Amino acid sequence: MILIPLLLGATALQPLHTWEYNQDTHPDRLFAEAKYGGGLICGDDHSAIEIETDSLRPKEAFTISAWVAIEEPLRWGGIIGCVQDNAETEYGWVLGYNQSQFTFGLSTEGADDGDGQITYLDSGKAVYQHGKWHHVVASYDGNTLALYVDGILCNSTDAQSGNIAYSEQSTFVIGAYKDDNEEQLLDGRLIEVGMSHNASTASEIQAAFEKKRRLTTLPSWTDTTLDWKVAPYLNWPTTTSMVVSFETTVPTTANVTVTSEDGKDTQHVLQTDTANLHHFQLQNLQPNAKYFYAITATDTNGIALKSETLSFRTAPEENDSFTFIAIGDTQSQADVVKRVSDLAYMHRPNLVVHAGDLVSTGTVKSDWTKHFFPAMQPLIGRVPLMPVLGNHEQDAQHYYDYMVLPDPEMYYSFTFGNAEFFMIDGNRNLEEGSEQLAWLESALKKSSSLWKFAVLHQPPYTSDSNDYGDTHATTSTRGDTNVQHIIELLEQYNVDICFSGHVHDYERTFPILDDHVVPVEDGGVVYVTTAGGGGHLEDFDPTNTWFGHKKANYHHLVYIAIHGNHLEFQAIDEHGQLFDVAGWSK
Numbered sequence: 001m002i003l004i005p006l007l008l009g010a011t012a013l014q015p016l017h018t019w020e021y022n023q024d025t026h027p028d029r030l031f032a033e034a035k036y037g038g039g040l041i042c043g044d045d046h047s048a049i050e051i052e053t054d055s056l057r058p059k060e061a062f063t064i065s066a067w068v069a070i071e072e073p074l075r076w077g078g079i080i081g082c083v084q085d086n087a088e089t090e091y092g093w094v095l096g097y098n099q100s101q102f103t104f105g106l107s108t109e110g111a112d113d114g115d116g117q118i119t120y121l122d123s124g125k126a127v128y129q130h131g132k133w134h135h136v137v138a139s140y141d142g143n144t145l146a147l148y149v150d151g152i153l154c155n156s157t158d159a160q161s162g163n164i165a166y167s168e169q170s171t172f173v174i175g176a177y178k179d180d181n182e183e184q185l186l187d188g189r190l191i192e193v194g195m196s197h198n199a200s201t202a203s204e205i206q207a208a209f210e211k212k213r214r215l216t217t218l219p220s221w222t223d224t225t226l227d228w229k230v231a232p233y234l235n236w237p238t239t240t241s242m243v244v245s246f247e248t249t250v251p252t253t254a255n256v257t258v259t260s261e262d263g264k265d266t267q268h269v270l271q272t273d274t275a276n277l278h279h280f281q282l283q284n285l286q287p288n289a290k291y292f293y294a295i296t297a298t299d300t301n302g303i304a305l306k307s308e309t310l311s312f313r314t315a316p317e318e319n320d321s322f323t324f325i326a327i328g329d330t331q332s333q334a335d336v337v338k339r340v341s342d343l344a345y346m347h348r349p350n351l352v353v354h355a356g357d358l359v360s361t362g363t364v365k366s367d368w369t370k371h372f373f374p375a376m377q378p379l380i381g382r383v384p385l386m387p388v389l390g391n392h393e394q395d396a397q398h399y400y401d402y403m404v405l406p407d408p409e410m411y412y413s414f415t416f417g418n419a420e421f422f423m424i425d426g427n428r429n430l431e432e433g434s435e436q437l438a439w440l441e442s443a444l445k446k447s448s449s450l451w452k453f454a455v456l457h458q459p460p461y462t463s464d465s466n467d468y469g470d471t472h473a474t475t476s477t478r479g480d481t482n483v484q485h486i487i488e489l490l491e492q493y494n495v496d497i498c499f500s501g502h503v504h505d506y507e508r509t510f511p512i513l514d515d516h517v518v519p520v521e522d523g524g525v526v527y528v529t530t531a532g533g534g535g536h537l538e539d540f541d542p543t544n545t546w547f548g549h550k551k552a553n554y555h556h557l558v559y560i561a562i563h564g565n566h567l568e569f570q571a572i573d574e575h576g577q578l579f580d581v582a583g584w585s586k
Contacts, residue, residue, distance in 0.1 A: 017056065019049075019174060019193040032189055036221035037133055039069060039189030040175075043223075048176035048185055056172045056195065057082065059163050063200040064095045064104075065137040065193070067212060070128050071222050072187035072249075073099040073276070074365065075397050078177025079136065079186055080193050083118075084167035086181055090116040091167035095138050096177055100127045102154075104138035104147045110161030121147045123154040130251065131220030133191075135209045140164070141199035150216060151209030153202060181394070182363035189221070224249050226299045229276065230373045232307055234384040235404045237315040237351065237416070239287035242384065243404040244295070247277045247369070248305065252297035256280045261290040274300065279404050288316040310381050313350060316417040321563035323347065324416070325383075328355030328457070328501025330372060330533035331392050336555050337375035337534035339574045344557050345379040346576075351416055352383050355501035355530060356390025356426070356457030363396040375534075386414065388423045390457040390501060395427065411436055413443045419562060420449035422495070426458035426502075430485045437485060444493035450586060451562060452495040458483045459500035460490075461509050461527045463541050463548040467502070471541035478545060490525050496567070499558070501531035504538040506552040506571055508580060517547065520584045532556035532574070550580045 021040035023031055030041045042048070066079050074097070081094030083105065093106045102123040107116045121138075126149040128134050137148040142163075146156040169180055174193055177184040191212075200208075230247035244256055255270040269280050278297070285291060291314070295307040316322045325344045330337045344352065359367035376385070385403075389410060393399045406412040411425045422443060424430070430437050444452070458480035462468070469476030477484075480502075490498055491513050510517040511524020518524035527547075532555040540551055554573040561568040571580035 017195045021190050032221050037215045037218045039191050041189055041223060042175045043185060043187040049174040051172050057166055058197040061141045061199045063137065063139040063196045065208065066095060067133060067135055067191040067215060068188060069131055069133050070097055070188040071131055071224055074184055075099060076177050076184050077186060078184055080174045081177060082170045082172040084170045084179045085118055086179060088115050090118040091165050092170045094177060095136060102128060102136045102149055106140060106145050106160050107165045108160040109163045109165050111159060112165055116165050119157055119159040121145060121155045121157060123147055123149045126154045129220065131222045133215035133218060137205045139199040148205050151206040181361060226250050226303050226305050229369055231377055231381060232295055232310060233380040234312055237384040239315045239317055240285050241281055241283045242312055242314060244280045244282060244293060245404060246295060248297050250299050251276055252299050254278045254295060254297040256293055256295050258282050258291050258293045277401060285314050287314055288320045289314050312382055318418045320417050322350040322417045323561045324351035324353060325349045326353050326499045326530045326558040327533040329357040329504055329531040329535040331357040331360045331535050333534045334371050334375045336574060340533050340555055340557055341376045341379045343574065343576055347559055349383055352385045353421060353455050354385060354387035355455055355499050356388045357392040357501055358387055360392055362393035362399055365398060368398055368402060388455050388457055389425050389427055391427055411439065415449060417562060418449055419451035419453060420447045422454045424454060424456035426456040426480060426483045430482050432485065440486060441489055444489055450565060454490055454495050454498040456483060456500055458502045459529050460484050460487050460498060461547055462503050462529055463507055463545040463551060464503040465539040465541055491523065494523065495525055498525060498527045500529050503529055504531045504535040506530060506532055506554060506556050508550040509547045510549045512547055528558060530558045552579055
C-alpha cells in the first residue's frame with residue numbers, strides 16, 4: 001500500500017476532499033498517454049492507495065465521485081471505499097463495479113441487524129465500456145442512496161437510513177476493494193476521486209459530469225495484451241464428455257478443435273459471446289479414448305491467441321482399469337505445489353481429486369491466477385480435476401466461476417470406471433436432518449459402483465496435534481465433529497476410502513467400523529488425510545491414537561490404481577520417494 005496526503009480542492013460537487021492524479025502530483029507512478037486522457041494506472045502491478053485520516057468517515061450524509069476507466073471486470077471490484085463485508089459482518093461503504101456495471105454498497109444504523117447490513121446498488125442498464133472513461137457518483141442524504149453514471153441517475157433505494165455504520169477495522173482505500181479477508185485491486189485508471197459530507201443534488205452531479213465530459217469521447221486504452229490469464233484446464237470427465245476451460249487477459253471469442261487419436265473424428269466448437277473466462281463442454285466423445293484439443297481465442301481487435309495442441313482421455317467404462325491422484329491443501333508455497341503436481345503428472349493418472357484448500361484466500365483472484373493454476377500445470381491441462389471446497393475457499397464465487405462440476409457443485413457425486421466418488425462439503429452442515437446428509441445418503445443408496453470413495457476437506461478421523469484439541473495437554477475430538485456425522489453412512493454403504501485434507505500431514509488409519517479396528521473385508525473404512533499439496537506442515541499427537549496406522553510429515557500425493565476388483569495404494573513424497581503402500585481386493 002502507498003500512503004499519500006490529501007489534496008484539498010474544489011469541483012462542481014464542492015467536495016471536502018479531492019484526490020487528483022497526474023504526473024505532477026504523483027511523479028513516481030505510471031500514467032497513460034495524454035491522447036487517452038492520461039490517468040493513474042492501477043492494477044496487479046500497481047499498489048492501491050491507503051489513506052490514514054479520521055476525517056474520511058462521514059456520519060450522516062455524503063457524496064462519492066470518481067472519474068474511472070475499468071480494464072478488467074471483477075465480481076467485487078473496488079474504486080474507493082471503507083468497508084467490512086465478511087460473512088454476516090457488513091459495515092461501511094464502497095463504490096465499485098462488477099462484471100459489467102458500477103456498484104455502490106452502504107451500511108447504516110437504520111438497517112443494522114446486529115452485525116451490520118449492506119445494501120448494494122448496481123447501475124442497471126448503464127454498463128461500462130472497457131478502457132473508456134466514466135463519471136461515477138453515489139450520494140446518500142440520510143434516507144435515500146442513489147447511484148449516477150455519466151450524470152444520469154441509474155438506481156436508488158430507501159433501504160438504508162440514519163447514520164452510516166462503520167467497523168473500526170475498515171481501511172480507507174482508493175483503487176481496490178479491501179477488507180479484512182480480501183483485496184481486489186482496481187485494474188484500470190483514475191483521474192480524480194472526490195468526497196463530500198453532504199448529498200449532492202442531481203443537477204450538481206450533472207454539472208460535474210459536463211465539466212469533463214470530453215473524457216468520455218476519447219478512445220479506450222489498455223496496457224493489457226492478449227494472453228492466457230489461466231491456461232487451459234480440464235473438469236468433469238464422463239465417458240462421452242469433457243469440460244475445457246481457460247481465461248484470457250482481455251475479452252475474447254473462442255473456439256476449440258477436438259480430434260480423436262486416429263484423426264477420423266474432428267469437432268469445432270465455437271463460442272461467439274465475448275468473455276474473459278470460457279467453458280466448453282465437449283460432447284459426443286467415445287469412452288476411455290484419447291483426444292487432442294487446441295484453442296483459439298480472438299480479441300475485439302481480431303488478434304488471435306492459440307494454445308499448443310493438448311490431449312486428454314475420457315472417463316473409463318465399468319470394465320476398464322484406471323488410476324487417480326488424491327491431493328489436498330495446495331494453498332501456499334507455490335514451488336512445493338509445482339513439485340507435487342509435476343510428480344503427479346509424471347505418473348500420467350486418469351483423474352485428480354482435490355480435498356480442498358486449493359488456494360489461501362478464495363476471494364482473492366490472484367491466489368487463483370498467480371498461484372493455484374500456474375502451479376498445477378501441465379497436470380490439469382491434460383488430466384481432469386475434481387475438487388471439493390475447503391475452508392480457505394471461503395465459498396467464494398471464484399471457485400464456482402472456475403470449476404464446472406455436477407449440480408449442486410458445493411457437493412456432488414460422479415462415476416469413473418467401476419468407482420463412484422462422493423464429493424462432500426465439510427464446511428456446510430452435515431448434522432442429522434441436514435440437506436447435505438440427506439443427499440449423501442440418497443447418493444450412496446443409489447450407487448451400484450464396486451468401489452466407493454468419499455472426498456471432503458475436514459477429516460472425520462485424525463491423529464493431529466492441535467486442530468481439534470491440544471493433544472500435548474488436553475483431550476481431542478480426533479476429528480471434525482461436523483463431518484463425523486457422515487461416518488455411519490460411510491460404514492453402512494461400504495465406502496472403501498475417505499480422503500480428506502485440512503491437517504497438513506499424511507495419515508492412513510486402520511480400517512474402522514463401529515469405532516473399532518476391523519479388517520477391510522469385514523467392512524472397515526480406511527481414512528486418509530492427504531493434505532500435503534503445499535501448505536506448511538503440521539505435527540501429530542505425541543502418543544498414537546487407537547486408529548492411527550501410517551503417518552508422515554511430508555508434502556506428498558496419494559496414487560491409486562484400480563483394475564477390476566483390485567486396488568493398489570501408494571503414498572509418494574514431493575521428491576518421488578514411496579513411503580506407504582497398501583492394497584486389497586473385493
